[in-house]
Amino acid sequence: MTDSKLIIVGIGAYALARSPVKIKTYGLGSCVGIALYDRRERIGGLVHAMLPSISNARIKENPLKYTDSGIEYLAGEIVKKGSSRKRLEAKLVGGAHMFENRNMNIGERNIELARKTLERLEISIVAEDTGKNYGRTVTLDTSTGDLLIRTILRGDKII
């Protein structure tokens, strides 16, 4: 990990950092961003997953491309860094339906599976900003656990 204060997470990737580093991912559309945060240790991680389940994958080399395996991977890594699964809180962002007249519902399925996976891992979802039809850029502030969400037409908000 570098000493820069901001880490950018690409699509199908993740980052994990301690306070006061910020983790940002650009342009969540139908993709889902899952932030896991440990308030006591002030350590947090962010995954930018594309597709719902790794069980349907042809190549299974990148667990971070999929919502279910991405969450499991991030939860595993954060625990390795000294957190405990019980202290983790989750926030979900994205899973939008960008093109209104198209019936692909990848976004919706991503969110559904993210909720199920977190429930199975017994990690509670403390906030979410999901669905609708617009893109979001997300920044996780590991000093507070806040997620800053930026949009084009709907302004910014913190969850």
Next chain:
Amino acid sequence: MEEGKNLKNLREYEYGALRELENIGIGNSATSLYKLTNNLVQTRVLGAKFELIENIPKITGISEFPVLGSFMHIEKDLSGYILIFFPEKSVKNLSIILSGEDRGIDSVDTISRSLIEEVSHILAGTYVTALSTFLGLNILISTPYTVYDMFGSILNSVLTEMSCKTDFALLLDAEFLIKEEKIYGNVLTLFDPASLEYILKRIDEIFPRKSA
């Protein structure tokens, strides 16, 4: 996914041929745009690359910059997507030229959105027709889906849709510019691995190489 793995390392002359193909596509789109706007259109081929779909944003760059983006499916003999992006200012400037009036609206409204969607459809249609003529293939495009949002969100959503069917994609990245009117556009073409194979096969048939 053996097809993808085999194709991972394209040779330099193959990339050269793909860039030339891209040049043909964007060049013909530019001619259409010239006819629509009566302005000189400059084009630039930014490159061709065969990559894992999740690595494509690393090539195009990813941003939260607001754009009007249209995407269309490429169908029939080849399969993929064509995406055309216009920044907000370009949407406005192009709308003024096409409609002949400045309605004084800065943001992207319904009228300019429909206008640009139509232009994007024409540009993509010309692009694909040029490829189709050159390669001797039957290629069509679907009706466009248009949205005004962050560049990154639009691109990621299309890549996600594409990744339901394939893990790799050929990216052709090109741009055009009407300097006097400050209109800029970016054209991204994505083909699946089977289409890439088909394109290379056709190029080999059209320009047989002496075996080294």
